[in-house]
Amino acid sequence: MKDVSFQLYSARNFPPLxxxxxxxxxxxxxxxxxxxxxxxxxxxxxxxGFKSGLDRHGLAMPTAHFGxxxxxxxxxxxxxxxxxxxxxxxxxxxxxxxxxxxxxxGWRAFGARLQAAGKPFxxxxxxxxxxxxxxxxxxxxxxxxxxxxxxxxxxxxxWEADIAWIVRGGADPFAxxxxxxxxxxxxxxxxxxxxxxxxxxxxxxxxxxxxxxWKALIKALSKTSAKYFIAEHDNPSDFRRFAKRSLAxxxxx
Numbered sequence: 001m002k003d004v005s006f007q008l009y010s011a012r013n014f015p016p017l018x019x020x021x022x023x024x025x026x027x028x029x030x031x032x033x034x035x036x037x038x039x040x041x042x043x044x045x046x047x048x049g050f051k052s053g054l055d056r057h058g059l060a061m062p063t064a065h066f067g068x069x070x071x072x073x074x075x076x077x078x079x080x081x082x083x084x085x086x087x088x089x090x091x092x093x094x095x096x097x098x099x100x101x102x103x104x105x106g107w108r109a110f111g112a113r114l115q116a117a118g119k120p121f122x123x124x125x126x127x128x129x130x131x132x133x134x135x136x137x138x139x140x141x142x143x144x145x146x147x148x149x150x151x152x153x154x155x156x157x158x159w160e161a162d163i164a165w166i167v168r169g170g171a172d173p174f175a176x177x178x179x180x181x182x183x184x185x186x187x188x189x190x191x192x193x194x195x196x197x198x199x200x201x202x203x204x205x206x207x208x209x210x211x212x213x214w215k216a217l218i219k220a221l222s223k224t225s226a227k228y229f230i231a232e233h234d235n236p237s238d239f240r241r242f243a244k245r246s247l248a249x250x251x252x253x
Contacts, residue, residue, distance in 0.1 A: 111153025208249025
């Protein structure tokens with residue numbers, strides 16, 4: 001696997017961005033994934049400058065996260081940013097706890113809301129979908145599971161599958177890969193430290209240094225429609241260490 005992306009959220013605590021992009025290019029990355037707070041408030045000129053920085057270090061940004069508020073309230077702005085940065089796939093990444101539905105009807109309606117929010121982007125030829133965390137796998141009182149309901153309400157939604165969050169949600173990633181593999185167009189590749197380890201990094205690990213069987217997971221994911229594989233660590237103490245070790249691991253699978 002040669003084209004591995006780096007989720008820039010992993011380096012949010014290590015500004016300036018220009019140095020992050022330089023380090024990633026030197027480490028061998030050719031792609032990055034953006035996140036909403038990185039560019040949502042930038043001017044057109046600053047977005048163009050960001051694109052120049054990517055180009056300077058041999059980096060493309062085929063995928064990106066945008067918050068639901070911006071997707072719904074200013075789709076034209078999202079589309080303009082996507083065109084400027086060369087983004088081909090947009091994923092909505094999160095839902096705050098106080099906004100999460102509490103029953104099956106609510107989750108199905110949320111899927112329909114995402115479906116509607118994605119229409120202008122799908123119409124423009126972009127991929128659009130949902131990025132999971134752990135809460136989508138906690139069964140509801142009736143036994144249904146939110147992620148199934150989101151997809152039931154949003155029949156055209158793609159899925160950026162964050163495998164480690166599936167595990168933290170108490171679910172079997174292989175079962176979910178099998179169940180909804182046809183929707184998976186991107187994958188977050190991250191790892192979970194052994195119990196009691198890496199507490200200062202919130203229990204996450206560099207890819208290949210944790211408990212997930214990524215070799216087997218990559219094999220299972222190769223049978224899906226996944227196009228993009230994005231290395232991520234939610235709280236590394238050293239993003240350069242994480243970037244280099246994870247890229248080497250992923251490329252070995």
